[in-house]
Each structure stands twice: as structure tokens, then as C-alpha cells.
Amino acid sequence: MKGVQYLVAFVLLALASKLVSASDPGPLQDFCVAINDTKDGVFVNGNSARTPSLQPQKTSSCLASTFLEIHQTKSLVRIDYAPYCGLNPPHTHPRATEILVIVEGTLSVGFVISNTDNRLFTKVLYPRDVFIFPEGMIHFQFNMGSTNAVAFFALNSQSPGVITIANAVFGSDPTINPDVLAKAFQLDQNIVKQLQSRFWWDNN
Template sequence: MKGVEFLVALLLLALASKLASASDPSPLQDFCVAVNDTKDGVFVNGKLCKDPKLAVPEDFFLAGLNIPGNTSNQVGSMVTQANVQQIPGLNTLGISLVRIDYAPYGGLNPPHTHPRATEILVVVEGTLYVGFVTSNQENRLFTKVLYPGDVFVFPVGLIHFQFNIGNTNAVAFAALSSQNPGVITIANTVFGSDPAINPDVLAKAFQLDENIVKQLQSRFWWDNN
């Protein structure tokens, strides 16, 4: 009896391992242009897609990434996105793009994460100090100063940032391994949630006086995306 139970346990572990390693299937068609209504849509790969016969070049096109973003804000940066929200033809293709503009010295893309994507960034103009932090328990910081033409990778889900240390504007482009990578800006999320997180929780988590936490929660947290 114990032998049977042992075999069953092994089978369950094998099945769990198989499920844990499963991933989304590759697209079964050339493209799957996203649509918001069912009038001309068909379900493919679990997504509502435009009938391929009705697809047009504009479904795969976005203009304007040559236009600088407005960096006149609290953090001195602006992210211009090119994901499935702007380019419906990206649906199911697992990739997107952003342009990031940074104000002269001090322009910051604040610490944030992309829950669904690895990011690869290339600097076009200026000088950026960039970095990411590994997960618990190590919390190791990887940093680098980047110049035009330099490339840096931020692994999926890890907190990372970019900071303009030059005296001129800086520009970078980044590709992300998701059609909709998502972004969680740490300060905005923790201190700017709606409704607010109980100050007692944050005071203990950050080892801060509760009045300081309340002051941080009262600030306007800028979203540069």
C-alpha cells in the first residue's frame, strides 16, 4: 500500500512540474488584430480578434515616436508607449516598445517593475545611470552608466530605474517581451493607492514615523507613463 502511495505522490509531483513549466501557445495564425467589440471579431488564442480579411496596414502602425515627450513634471521624464493599446496588431505577438525622455540632470524614470516583461533598453542621446535590484533574500543592485549606443537589460519583474546624470536631455528606447507589459511604479503604488493603505502598515514596513507616512500619502504622485 505504501508503495502505491509513493508512486501516486511521484505522479502528482511530475504533473505539478509539467503544469508549472507550461506556457502560452505560439500563435496559430499570422496575426490577431485586437478589437473591442464582437461585430467583426472572432476568438483566436483566447483573444477577440478582427477578421484577418478586414485587417489594414494601420492596425500595425504607429506614428510619433520621433516626438519628444514632455518632461516638465515632478520626476522629469516621460514614457511614450507603443503597446497593444496603441498598435492593435501587436495582439498575441508578445512584444512592445517605449520611448523614454529625460530632463537634463535629474530626469528620473522612478523605480518600477514590469510584471509581464523583460526590458532591453538602448540609449540614443545623453548619459543615464541605470540599475535593477534582485529579489529577496539577496537584494543585489546591478548598475551601469550608459552612453549613446549602449544597451542594458532589466529582467522580468525586477525593480529597476533610469536617471539622467548628464547636463542635456536624454532619450532611450526600450523593447519589452510582452504586448502589454504593465508597469508598477513603487512609490506611486505604495503611497498613492486608492484607497490609501493603513499608515500603521507602511510605518512598520518602512520603519518610519506614522506622521511621515501620512505626509507621503498626501503627496501627488506623478505617473510618467
Template sequence: MKGVKFLVAFVILALASSFASASDPSPLQDFCVAIDDYKSGGMCSYYVCEWEVLQGPKACHTRRLPFFRAQHSQKHNKSGWLSTVTPVNVVQIPGLNTLGVSLTHIDYTPYGQNPPHTHPRASEILFVQEGTLYVGFVTSNPDNKLFTKVLNKGDVFVFPIELIHFQFNIGKTNAVAFAGLSSQNPGVITIANAIFGSDPPINPDVLARAFQLDQNVVKSLQAKFWWDNN
């Protein structure tokens, strides 16, 4: 009887472990171009395939296959962060749908930064093309340990999934970096924007206690304009 109980317990634990480590299912076709109305898909990790809506694989147009011509942006000169993140994900390339990868191109002016943020659905690997960046990430509770590194041209750094991270141009010239992400729809939460720029605002009493700040300081922060460098 004890042997049976042990076997049952072992099977339950094995099943629980398999469920806990399960990932998104593998795609059932070579590629799945997202429909034009991709925004109707909400926050799902993938969108409906265009060919499923338009009746047949021939409905996929060449213009919507995995290709995107990025334009160099100068708007970071006007941003409070002094940086611009140009995303290349399923929104820009519908053909990335279900492929599990995306890319960002980041421009930094001197002392520009990509402020503390997190990607809820992806790990990130950063490659510095030009300049010198001070980068880092913070581990989860209870340690909240900070890992940092100064990166120069050609260096690579990894930010684990969901952890808060940042990049800061400490050089006197412009910097450029490319980041690969392990999701076609990685998402981004910029910490300051989310906390102090939420719509509607978070009750100042909550933030005053959470950040150990005077309530007037919280209200002042909430009244500021929080830039979007994407």
C-alpha cells in the first residue's frame, strides 16, 4: 500500500513539474503572418494567421513576409531620456508572428539613457555597435542584487527575462546598440512611467508609503511629463 501511495505521489510531482516548465507550443507551419488587424489580438503571445483569415496560404503577400527597413531616428534629441528605441517586432513585421524573436535598435546621445524598464515576455541580449554604455540589471526579491558592466564597441550583455534593467551612455559621443529579444511580442514596462505616469494616477498615499516619500513629492512626480523613447 505504501508503494502505491509513493507511486501516486511521484506521478503527481512529475506532472506538476512538467506543467511548470511547459513553454509555448511549437508553431504548426513554417511561418504565420499576422493579420493587419493585429491590435485586436490583445496581449496574446501570437496573433491570428493572415492565411487563416483570407482562406489559404496564397493570401500571404510578399510585402508582409519577414522584412523591415528601419529609418534612423533623430527624435531622441528631443526626448527627456536622450535616447530612441526603434522596435522591430510583430507589429512592424507581421511575419515574425509565432517565431519567438524580435529586435530593437537603440540610439543614445551623450549621457542619454534607456531608463530602468522590464520586458514581461522576453530575455534580451544587447550588442554595442558604437560608443560606451554603462548597463545593468537587478535581481528579484529578496536580494535585489545589482549586476553592472561598462560595455564598449563589440561587447555583448544579457538581461534575464522580466528583470529590471537599463543602459546609460557614459561617453562623450553618440552610442548605438542592437538588442535581440526572445519573443515576437516582448512588451516593455518603463518603471518611472508606469509608477508615476499611470492613467488614472495611483493614489499618492500608496506611492508615498511605498517609496518613503512626502506626499507632495509624489504629487510633483505625478504631475511631470514622462517621455516615451520608443
């Protein structure tokens, strides 16, 4: 009798694992050929891929970093970081793992795991180094060097999503009640209001 119970339990677990196996659907199109003439192109959502620029991109005054989307689904991006201060601020991709390859300069990168121990994994990267940011983890990149840094990153989803922590928390519209943020961050309410009054950038 126990053998039958084990068999039934095993079958139910096998079926349950099939039913709860949820993931990003397979890509509708997993390549995008960069072209010079739109007549010859392969398109994603009506748009062609871009040829990656070898020229440094202008950096914004807020972040001192600039994004150049190579693939129309935002799953392949070049980012330029200004010396000493170029930053891709703490953010998360709820539906994608990110892989970053640095091709120029020096970057300090890291991610924080779960709420259980909030452990930080960090590393300084040099040209040809690779770093992986797991799906859903809060992560960042910062140029601590004296020269420009350039990196390419790819995401394993056509819809990775991005939530920039400071933008979401202090730049929401309408604003989150300052009492909530003051208690959550253990800050004076005036500091919270000051943070909420600042211009929050769009790095999507």
C-alpha cells in the first residue's frame, strides 16, 4: 500500500512541476542583423538593429553614463561611463539575467542577494572581464577609473524590464507618502521630501 502512495505522490509532484514551470517565452526573433540600407534588413517589431558605434558616446550630466541600444528589444546595449563618476545606478531586471563584458576602462560592479542576508557580491572589472548579474537582483556599475569605460551588456529576455531603485522610490508619480519613506529608510521626513523634489532621470 505504501508503494502505491509513493507512486501517486511522485506522479503528482511530476505533474505539478510541469504546471508551475513558468519562464520567459522563447524569443520571437533572436537575431537582428545590423545594416546600412533598410532594404536589406532583418527587422524586429518593424525596426532594424543598429551598428555598434566605435565612437565614445556623450554622457549625461546626471549619471555620467550613456546607453546605446543595439537590439530593438533592449536586450543588447552599449554603455559609456565617464571617468571617476560614470554610474549605472542600483536597479533590477525582473525578467532577465544580465551579462556584462567590459571592453575599455575599469568598472566596479556588484549585486545584492535576497532579503535574508543582503549579501553584496562585488568585483573590479578590467577589459575583457565578464560579470553576470542574476535575474531580479539589485545591481550597479560604477567607473572608478580616470579614463572612460565602455561595456556591452546582454539580457536573456526580449522584455527584461528595468526598475531603477532611486527613481521608483523617490521619483514616483504621484509621490509615495513621505511618512512611509521616512520610516522605511529611517530618514528625517525633510530629507525624504528633498529627495522627492529632485529631478529623477530616465535610464530605461
